[in-house]
Amino acid sequence: MAIDYNIEFGCVPRQKLTSEGILERLKGQERAASIIKMYRDAGDDRPPSEMGFEFTFSTPQEQNDTVLVNVQHILDDVADLDLYAHHCQNCPANRTGKPYGCVGFIQYPISAAGEAWLLNQLPGTDAPLVWLLLKQGVENFMYDGSTIKALRQNDIYFENRMAAGRHMGDFLIDANQVFEMIFAVGDIQPNHAGVLLLFFNAIPRNLQAHEIMHISPATPDSASKFPFLLDVKPNDEPTIYELKAFFHALYLAWLLNVPLKVDA
Secondary structure, eight states: OEEEEEEOOOOHHHHHHOHHHHHHHHHHHHHHHHHHHHHHHTTOOOOGGGOEEEEEEEOTTSOEEEEEEEHHHHHHHTTHHHHHGGGGTTOTTOSSSSTTTTEEEEESSBOHHHHHHHHHHSOOTTSHHHHHHHHHHHHHTTOOSHHHHGGGGSTTTBSOSSOOEEEOSSOEEEHHHHHHHHHSSSSBOHHHHHHHHHHTTSSOOOOOHHHHHTOOSOOTTHHHHSOOOOOOOTTSOHHHHHHHHHHHHHHHHHHHTOOEEEEO
16 A cells, blocks of 8 residues: 555646556556566466466455456556557656656555654744744644544554654644645645645745745746755665655656646
């Protein structure tokens, strides 16, 4: 399970396969690769047409049904990814440089280190305008963290049952509120993206009030005026690495003035 996201850029693959279709095919491709690797690691050289695994799902009648899934059938179902992959070359939404690099995932459970990192990116009073914008945003949009708090009762989603918190001077904010602000608002529109990039230190904060007010929509010179600040390092703790990648995708979506589609 994971938080899925993709940059809603109007490309040919997205027009042909849809955002949901691309995501499902990529998941199928990854699933097939994992099964093939498992067979190969066990010294089994059979072709994918002779590989399979059992998949159990729940029916509306609350019964568990099990089916045998053939790996070759999965590969056939995702083959059209290769058909359109050449459109990903030089695409401005391609974050990774690989086919379908506009799509990404944040794996559950979210680590304690990842929560702490997110909270530490928030502006202190040394960035008073962005700090005030954050305080007003939490109050005006009533981010109380309640939509996230319930998820902590299940170890699937978060490593910690209790949300980490941070004193922000005049107010206290916790990780539930932070995740609500980012992932419980549906698809992230460019206006909200610009604000989140400021909140989480992904772009420079040393701005005047009028610059903050007009942070969105991005303009042709926004990339040079607002460079991306979060350095994604291969040795980052896994959740932190994936959060940085998420903000990089959010940054590209903001520059392109398109939504970042999020399924949490």
